[in-house]
Amino acid sequence: MLRISIAAVALAAFAIGAVSGAAADDKPLQPWERKENHVKPPKGSPLDYLVSGYWFRTPKTRALQDDDFENPAFLWVEQAESEWTTVDGKAGKSCSSCHDAVEKSMKGVSARYPVYSAKNKKMMAITHQVNYCRENYMKAKKWKWESDKMLGMTSLIGLQSRGMPVNVSIDGPAKKFFEAGEKFYHQRRGQFDLACVHCHQGNFGMYIRADFLSQGHSNGFPTYRLKWQKLGSLHRRFRGCNNNIRAVPYKRGSPEYTNLELYLAWRGQGLKVEAPSVRQ
C-alpha cells in the first residue's frame, strides 16, 4: 500500500505525463511480478524473490535483447570473435593459443566471476583477468576498462555463460571482500544520502521520475544501453548510480567496485546470465 502511495507522490511531484504507476489490485500482474519470472534467492538473501532487470523493461526493449541480430552488442561480440584468434604482444600469442575455442574454454566462466585469486591476493573481475593474461602471458598492452575491445571480449566471454545461473563463491578467502561489498551497498552517500539498498531493495517496481526501478542486478552485464547508445560495463553503471545521488564515484576496476560486484552477483545468485543484455 505504502509503496503505491509513494509512487503516486513521485509521479505527481515530477509530472511526467501519463506513465501508469504501480499496478493497482485489479490490474493484471506486470511481467516482473509474475511468479514464472521469479528465481529463488540464495540463503540469507534480503529479497523474497529475485527477478532480472529484463522483466522491468518494456516489450520493445526486451525485443532488442531477444534477438541477437536486433541486439547491437553483437557488433562488439563479432569483433571480439576475431580478436580472440588475433596474435598481439611480444609473446606472439593470441587468446586462442592457450584457451583454444572460446565456446569450450570460457563456458560458465563469467557465471562464477568475480573470483578470489590466490596468486594475486585480490578479487578479480573478468576484465582484470583478461588484462592479466594480456600483460603477463601475451606481453601485450592492457586494454582500457571501457574500451570497445575490452567490452567486446567480456561480452564474448559472458555469452558463453548465457542461460547459466550466476554462481559466485563468497566463502573462505572471498568472505572479507564480500563483506566489504555488502557494506558499500548499504552505505548512505552523496548529497541525497541514499544507498543502493534504498532504490533497489526498498523500491523496485516503482517509478523514480519516469524510470522504472528494478532490483539492480548484474546478470546482464556488459549491457547495451539505449541511453548510452553503446555497450557499457557494470562499473560504468556503478559510476552512474553513484553520480545520480551526487556521490563521488570510484574508478572502474577499483577494489571498492570489484567487492561491490561480488556482493551484487551474490544478490542475484541463481539468476540466469544474460550478457550482453539490452537495457533502457
Next chain:
Amino acid sequence: MSRPRVRVPRKIKKGDTVTIKTLIAHKMETGVRRNKKTGKLIPRKIINSFEAKIDGKTVFKAALHPAVSSNPYISFAISPKKSGKIDFVWTEDGGKTFTKSAKFTVA
C-alpha cells in the same frame, strides 16, 4: 569498428516478400554536441546514406540525418524474382564507404 552485420534469408520462396536487417557500428556524431573540456563543437560525422543493390540494381535506398541513433539499424523488404547477390553500401560524411554482401536463392 565499423564492421556491418546483415541478416538476409538464404532461401526465398518465389513471390514471397522477406525482411532484410542491417546494423553498422557508428557513432553518428550529430555536429551539435560540444567537447566537455574545450567547449568546441564536435564536427558532424554520420552515416548519411545506405543503399542495397541486387545484382547491381538498386532495390532500396535511404538517406539518414543526425536524428538516427548511433549504430544505425535499418530493416526493409525485398521480393526478388530470381536468385542473386545483394550488396550493401553505407556512406559516411566525407565519402568513406563500408560494404557487405550476401547471396540468396529464389525457388
Next chain:
Amino acid sequence: MSQTEVSGGVHRRSFLIAAGAGSAAFAAAQFAPGIALADKALTEQAIKKVIGDRKLIEGRVSIDGPEIAENGNTVPVGFEVESKMSGGDMVKAVHVFAEGNPRPEVANFWFSADSGAARGAFRMRMAKTQNLIAVAEMADGKVYMGKRLVKVTIGGCGG
C-alpha cells in the same frame, strides 16, 4: 514503520529529492544541449521542401513507435504504406520527420519494383515527447501522411 518511511528505510522526502536529481539526465542533453528545437511550422516547411505544393492526404501510411519510449536516445520506429507495390500502385519514397528535434528531418527511404512492400524500421533520437510524421510519395504523384505521438520519459538513474 511510519507513513513517511519507505520499506528501504529512506525518508519519503529525500527519496523524492533524489528522484529529482535525475532531471539532469533529460534526453535532449546528449542529443542537442542548449539547442532550439524544431516546431510544427519548421516541420511543415521541411515537408514542403520534399513534396512541394502537393496536397497531403491522411491515411495509407502507418508509423509505429513505442507509446512511451524508455529512452529518447534510441527509439525503435517502423513504418508501412498500404500498397500492392506493383503496376500503378507503387510507393516511390517515404520521408520521416520529427516535430520536436533540433531538425525535423529524420530519414528518407526509396523503394523499387523488387521491394515487395513499402515498409522499414530504424532507431532514432528524440529530444522530447513529440509527433513523428511519415510522408509517402506514390508513383502517381499523390502524397499520403501518417502521424504518431511518442512520449519520451526522463530517466532517474543516469550514468
